[in-house]
Structure formats: C-alpha cells, structure tokens
Amino acid sequence: MGxxxxxxxxxxxxxxxxxxxxxxDLREMKHILSMxxxxxxxGSIKLLQHAYSECILESFGMAEAKSHSTLLPxxxxxxxxxxxxxxxxxxxxxxxxxxEALGLLMWLQVAxxxxxxxxxxxxLCFAHNPRQAHWNVLKHALSYVKGTxxxxxxxxxxxxxxxxxxxxxxxxxxxDRRKSTxxxxxxxxxxxxxxxxxxxxxxxxxxxxxxxxxxxxxxxxALWLTKFMEEICMPQxxxxxxxxxxxxxxxxxxxxxNH
Numbered sequence: 001m002g003x004x005x006x007x008x009x010x011x012x013x014x015x016x017x018x019x020x021x022x023x024x025d026l027r028e029m030k031h032i033l034s035m036x037x038x039x040x041x042x043g044s045i046k047l048l049q050h051a052y053s054e055c056i057l058e059s060f061g062m063a064e065a066k067s068h069s070t071l072l073p074x075x076x077x078x079x080x081x082x083x084x085x086x087x088x089x090x091x092x093x094x095x096x097x098x099x100e101a102l103g104l105l106m107w108l109q110v111a112x113x114x115x116x117x118x119x120x121x122x123x124l125c126f127a128h129n130p131r132q133a134h135w136n137v138l139k140h141a142l143s144y145v146k147g148t149x150x151x152x153x154x155x156x157x158x159x160x161x162x163x164x165x166x167x168x169x170x171x172x173x174x175x176d177r178r179k180s181t182x183x184x185x186x187x188x189x190x191x192x193x194x195x196x197x198x199x200x201x202x203x204x205x206x207x208x209x210x211x212x213x214x215x216x217x218x219x220x221x222a223l224w225l226t227k228f229m230e231e232i233c234m235p236q237x238x239x240x241x242x243x244x245x246x247x248x249x250x251x252x253x254x255x256x257x258n259h
Contacts, residue, residue, distance in 0.1 A: 035111055047112050048152030053145050056104045060097065060142060067147030071119045073140055080126060080176050082133040098130040101138055108145065112152045114185060116141065117197035121181065125174070125199065159189040161234060163225050164241045169200075169214040171207045178203050182214035184242075186225055194221060211249035218242050 017023050030037055034052040039045055057063045102123055109116035119141050126134045165186040172178045179202075185195040196217075204210040222240040229236050244250055 033111065034107070043157035044154055046152050046154040048150060049108055049112050050149050053108065053149050056101070056108070057142060057146055059104070060101050060139075062139065062142045062146060065139075065143050065146060068140055068143040069147060071115065071141055071144050072122075072137060076137060077175060078122065078126065078134060078137060080129070082131040093130065093132050093135060096130070096135050098135055098138060099127060101142065102127060105138075105141060105145075113145075113148075114153075114192055114195040115148075115151070116145075117195055118181070118183060121197040121199065153192055155189055155191045159191070161189050161229070162236055163188045163193075163222070163229070164243070165194075165218055165222060166243045167211070167214045167218045168244070169207075169210040171204070171210050174199060180204055180210040180213075182210065182217060184214065184218040184221060186218075186221060186240075188225070188229075194225065196221070206248075208246060208248035208252065211244060211246040212252050215242065215244065215249055215253055 014023070014025065028039075035047050035049055036051065037045060037047060054063070057065070102120070105116060105120055105123075109120045119137075123134060123138055123141070163186055165184055167182065167184045169180050169182040171180050173181050180200045181197065182200055183195070183197040185192055187193065198217075200210065200213055202213075204213065219242065222242060226236065226238055226240060
C-alpha cells in the first residue's frame, strides 16, 4: 500500500519500487486487513469494518440481538470477585468463547473503533478467569457494535496536519487493585490517528496524580508522533498541544517546583 500527494509522485514512487522489486499494481485500494476504504468526490477517505463486524456478530449468535447505544451497562462495576452463584453456573461459563470474542473486538478497536478502547481494556483485566458477569458485559459490547456497524474514521483532504491530543483518567476505577485507568488520543489532519486506554502500573493517591501520569504517557506518544512526521518530511510546529480537564495536573506541567 502506498500514498502520494500528487499523481506524478505516485508514478515516480512506483517506478522506484519496480527498479528494485517485482511488484503488481492492484490500482485503487478498496480493502485492507478487514477494513473497507470508501472514497468520496471531495477527496475524503473513510475506514470502516462493516463486514468484519457482521461476521463477529454471526460467530457469537448476536446477529439478531437488540442493539445498545452504550458500550457498558449503566453504573456497572466489575471485579475479579464476581463469582458464579451455583456450581452449574460455574461449569456453564467454562464453555463460553470469552477469549475468542474479546480477541476479535480488540482488532476492531485497534483499527477503526477507538470508542471500544476503554471497554476492551476493562474486559482484558478478567481474561485469565472470566465470570458470567464479565461475559454479560462482553455481550453488551457486541450489541453496541451491532448498532454502530457503519461507524468508522473519516480523513479529509486539505486539513491542517498539525497534531494535537487529549488525555483523561479515572481515579481508582479498578476496585480490586485500586489502580486508575488512563486514556489518550491524538489527531492529525483533524482526525484520529492514535489512541490508547490502559490501566496505570502504580497506585495513585490523588486524582491530580493519576491525570499527571496520563500526561506522561501521552507526552511520550506526542514525541514519537513528532519524530515520525519529521521522518516522512512533514515536520510540524512543536510543542504539540495536549488537552486535559484537570487544572491541578495542568498546573504541575507548568511548574517544575512540584516535580
């Protein structure tokens, strides 16, 4: 797969590749790695996984299920202590395809569904020993996918390539280990190009501390993104702006006295 800003550049790049490798020109790309590429007359490109999502739903008997508008049930709290009520329930969960369904959702989240990031990260915490409560939440997420089959990411031409990002963190959302979960996302050309949600490795004592740790991880990603754009001859003005809603964490980034 290749891309160029001009038709002449595309021809030149193909010629250089042919001089060193045996290549086959498949013309305009329409599918790659289960993603469909839709183009519009105004030059925008949309990546989506409608067919892939339908296959997931059919694989787990959710094709005719009622769709949900939320990723998680309201006020849900999951724990490793969620135990089966009876032995029959415990035996029943052993045959549930929890890992298979979660693995397929992971690729959906990585490719075109950043909105699934927190939910997938949460369910991964129980992959070693899933219980019925965890499976129910996973099915709820699949029902959400059913209602968002046409969701994807659209990239527009002639947009500013200046990168910027957002971060956030909960506080001690992991009820078993008292650890917080952070997330960040970065935009280039006005659209998402990088996102992540992960549980923090250490226990924080304040919301400010949890948000500041999220800043630290996001800054590493921002630096990588800056270097990457330099390597592809698209250097951008630095520093990159990272937005947050915690005034205490923002103040810490601006005052070295607290470090």
